[in-house]
Amino acid sequence: MDPSRIARNDRPPPRGPRPHVVPPPGIVPERASRSARPAGDRPEALRRYNAPMRLRRTLAWVALLYFAEGLPFGIAYDVWPVYFRVHGVSLKDIGLMSLLSLPWTWKMLWAPLVDRWGSRQQWISACLTALAAATLLIVPHDAAHPSWLLWAVLAAFTAASATQDIAIDAWAVDVSTPESSGAINGVRVSAARIALLVGGGGVLFLAGTTGWTPLWLALAALFLLLAVVAWVSPRAHLDPAKRRNxxxxxxxxxxxxxxxxxxxxxxxxxxxxxxxxxxxxxxxxxxxxxxxxxxxxxxxxxxxxxxxxxxxxxxxxxxxxxxxxxxxxxxxxxxxxxxxxxxxxxxxxxxxxxxxxxxxxxxxxxxxxxxxxxxxxxxxxxxxxxxxxxxxxxxxxxxxxxxxxxxxxxxxxxxxxxxxxxxxxxxxxxxxxxxxxxxxxxxxxxxxx
Missing domain, CATH: 1.20.1250.20 (MFS general substrate transporter like domains)
Incomplete structure (x- = not known):
């Protein structure tokens, strides 16, 4: 206790309840005003404040994941024909490579597997890892004389990309609401278009500078990085009972x-x-x-x-x-x-x-x-x-x-x-x-x- 206070007052202040002081008209005590405030005001204000923040975070993840979705398509559609043609592959064989796009057309056949087992993140990260492995396996093969094994690697690449598309599209449905679907789809279209440009023209531009082998290695590393990042994307709760069939x-x-x-x-x-x-x-x-x-x-x-x-x-x-x-x-x-x-x-x-x-x-x-x-x-x-x-x-x-x-x-x-x-x-x-x-x-x- 402060000694000077004891010196000023010989007796300590009286114990017991404090006297009730009536405030002047129109003045509401702070504690009373807090208790009188409707219970839903502050949570509602927080919801209004947090909703744009949540949407911005969701849109950032949408942009990242749809960039990952568009990148392999740009590589398959724009880069592979150029890569094999500069190595002397016939136009007939390059034309037949269009059959490699069939997984994107028929992906609905195995889409129920994505609904039945595993989280969206498990499928996305696994597919990105498979894309990295397939990209690495292009390097040791002779591009001038594509073997059936190389064709199998390319088919595995497109199948992994198509399966990733299934999981990412399902994830976008999971996190969307009627209010946010417009913003989500605007961002996803934009991110996919940018990925097509990067995976197509951007990769071809870099190939003229770095050569093909360093480029395939860099793309494999990028797919692995995206796999790690995709793993920590927001997860939506799905009813296990509804997913059984x-x-x-x-x-x-x-x-x-x-x-x-x-x-x-x-x-x-x-x-x-x-x-x-x-x-x-x-x-x-x-x-x-x-x-x-x-x-x-x-x-x-x-x-x-x-x-x-x-x-x-x-x-x-x-x-x-x-x-x-x-x-x-x-x-x-x-x-x-x-x-x-x-x-x-x-x-x-x-x-x-x-x-x-x-x-x-x-x-x-x-x-x-x-x-x-x-x-x-x-x-x-x-x-x-x-x-x-x-x-x-x-x-x-x-x-x-x-x-x-x-x-x-x-x-x-x-x-x-x-x-x-x-x-x-x-x-x-x-x-x-x-x-x-x-x-x-x-x-x-x-x-x-």
Whole structure:
């Protein structure tokens, strides 16, 4: 005790309850105000504060994992043909390498395994490790004379990449909500596009500097690093009971009457965009544009505008909901195809194709973001791997089959009518939207477009 206090007061202060002091009117004691505050105020404020932080962390993981998803596809699609051609492999054998992409088409066949066993992180990290091993095994083989063993290594690479796609897409469904799906899909499209550029053009650029062997070793190390990082990604809780039988619930989900318009919508929504994409580059060539113009405008700036469109589409989905995004962004995606029709049919300035290309690339990103949000919204978390693989395979079917007939249509009718047809064929999907709307678990829109 302070001695000076004892000196000032001979007697200690009286013990017992403190006298009650009535505060002046309008003044609330601090302790009383705390107890009077509604119990939910502070937790609700914390939730409002933490929600953007959680979303930003989720989007960072989405960007990382979809970069990992897009990287091997860029290597297989862009790098392998160049690698084997510079080593003297015949065009026939390089063409046959397209069969190596079959795992990406048929991945739905083993998607139930990803739903049934293991966590998403276990599958992703295991696949990235397999990609690293396959990349290393390319080095000792003679690229000039590809053996069946090397073909097997390349097939293992694409199978591991396709399986990783299943797990990452399922993980994205696990962590998404109707409110966050727009932002998630905007980021995932952007990250995948960047990975395709890095895994394709970026790797080829480095190969001219470092040579092939150091490059394969560096890519293997990158895959291993991604495997380690993916292991610590956020994990969503999945009901073990629902995962025991991944096939029967998916069949029940699929074979319902209300899924018929949904399946038709998935087939048709991106059909016009896919048909147009097959014939855009030949149109540039046939109109006499230089390779530099095609590379700068249609490819480089086109990818940049697609990324910008995907991010803008993600914002639109978050702001207005999936249904409105499918309607308005799908309409924009269809209408801008008419820009190429105008270039083909009207006497416009030579540079008009630049505007048509950039507008089409931007709206392609808009429509893709809305469409992927819709696909994720349809899936159940415990069966997301199988369901999403089925939906993406259905979309790929219309893309590939329609694209196969696009050249025949141009040769028969010409570029102008074909481009008009790509806009018209997009409309039936929009007409199906009222039938599809009950299947959309949409959040309340904050406004209307």
């Amino acid at each position: 991944p096939v029967a619930p998916v069949l029940r989900w699929l074979w319902r009457r209300e899924m018929v318009p949904v399946m038709l919508f998935v087939l048709l929504f991106k059909l016009g965009d896919s048909l147009l994409g097959r014939m855009v580059k030949p149109f540039w060539v046939d109109r006499g544009y230089s390779l530099k113009e095609i590379g700068l405008i249609s490819v480089t700036l086109g990818v940049a505008l697609t990324i910008a469109g995907a991010l803008a589409g993600g914002w639109f989905v978050k702001r207005y909901g999936i249904f409105r995004a499918l309607l308005w962004l799908g309409l924009a995606q269809a209408v801008t195809n008419l820009g190429y029709f105008a270039v083909a049919e009207l006497a416009l300035p030579r540079e008009s194709i630049y505007a048509a290309s950039l507008l089409e690339s931007f709206t392609q990103g808009l429509g893709t973001s809305a469409f992927l949000s819709f696909l994720m919204n349809l899936c159940e978390k415990e069966h997301a791997a199988t369901q999403y693989a089925l939906l993406s395979a259905l979309f790929a079917l219309s893309r590939d089959v329609g694209g196969a007939f696009s050249g025949i249509a141009v040769e028969r009718f010409g570029y102008g009518p074909f481009f008009a047809f790509t806009a018209a064929v997009s409309i039936p999907a929009l007409l199906l939207l009222p039938l599809v709307r009950p299947r959309i678990r949409d959040h309340a829109a904050a406004g209307s477009p």
